[in-house]
Structures are given as structure tokens and as C-alpha cells.
Amino acid sequence: MQQRKSKKILIYFFLLLVVGSINNINFNRLKLQNINNINIVGLDIEDKSSLLKKINNLNLNNIFSISKIDLVNEIESNSLVEKYSIFKKYPSSLDVKIEKTKFLAKINKNGQIFYIGSNRKYIKKDFLDNQLPFIFGNPEIIEFFNVKEIIDKSQISFTEIKNLYFFPSKRWDLELRDNTIIKLPNDNISLALNLVIEFLDDNKFIDARIENQIILND
Secondary structure, eight states: OHHHHHHHHHHHHHHHHHHHHHHHHHHHHOOOOBOOEEEEESSOHHHHHHHHHHHHTTOOOBTTSOOHHHHHHHHHTSTTEEEEEEEEETTTEEEEEEEEOOEEEEEEETTEEEEEETTSOEEOOSSOOTTSOEEESOOOHHHHHHHHHHHHTSSSOGGGEEEEEEOTTSOEEEEETTOOEEEOOSSOHHHHHHHHGGGTTTOSEEEOOSTTOOEEOO
16 A cells, blocks of 8 residues: 555656646746837827837837836936826736826027926927917026916916016016006015906006005006
């Protein structure tokens, strides 16, 4: 009886070696597929084609050996990208879902028109959106977002603004779509806008540069 058990154990052990060897041979012969399908969602045809070309230039291999740093850097270098997600679809596909930035204003920089995106980047595009306000002057991008945040918290809608004027003294003037000019102070802009709102309907020139005073000129 003991001899039979020993023979069975030897047979099982031999079969295990054979199966293990076969699996090892197949694994060694297995070749991972290179990425052959990259799907980009969220950009128009031209912008998607441009980004796809740059990603392909990274010479991505299989889905396990992607250089995440290179891929992320390429996506984030695109000024149109606000947010993004990357999904690996096995065995050989990559999905990139992009949330496109919103254009907030236009500005002339060195003789060229740029758009300012909600991602706080300057964007060069070959089209003209006349509904967006134009910024005159040369503010830092953070200065634009600072004043926009104050306007957004006021009773004046940012969509009502036709032009913004920035001065070397760091002060802003606003021109509304009905041609009303609002001269803002350097400080306490929120307070000034709260005072200005009472005079908007009947006046085309409102000077709020002096604290707690409003000067009108019809």
C-alpha cells in the first residue's frame, strides 16, 4: 500500500514538472502588444490630431512600460487642457479624456492676440471671439484673475464687460457693453463695485477711485 502511494506521488510530481515547464516556455514566448490605439476625447479634430502626433512621437511601447511622466508632460504642455484623465485599456489601447479650458478674455502680447484660459494659460488660436472682453495694457495673468474674482463676487456680471483697461499703477478701468466706463481704485475694489451698482442705469461715466465717493459725468 505504501509503495503504491509513493508511486502516485512520483507520478504527480512528474506531471507538475511537465506542466510547469510548458507554462514557462509559453510565458517566455509571450510578447506584449505595443500600443496601437490612442483615443483622445474632448478636443476638436485639429487640436486632437496635433496632440496625438506629439504623443506618438514618445514611441510608447506596451501598456505596462509607458513613461507616465513623459505622457503627462506632453498633455499638460497643451495650453487648451484644463483637466484630463488617462485610462489604460488592455491589451493595447490608451484613452485620454480631456476637459477643454474656457476662454475668458483676449489680450495683445507682442503684436499677437492671445486668449486667456480658465487654466491660467495664454492660448494662441486662429479665430476671433468678439463676445469675449479685450484687455488693454500688460497685466500679469494673476492680476487679471484677481480682478475677475472680485467682479464675479459683485452684482456686475463678467459677461457685461466689453473691455478691461490695466494701468502701470496696477489700477483697472472697466468698459461695459453699453459703453459705461467704470474707473476702479487700486484698493477696496469690492467696496467700489458695490457703490457703483446703484448708478449704472443712468450714468455712462462712473469714477470710484476715491474711497467712499462716486463721481459722475453724464
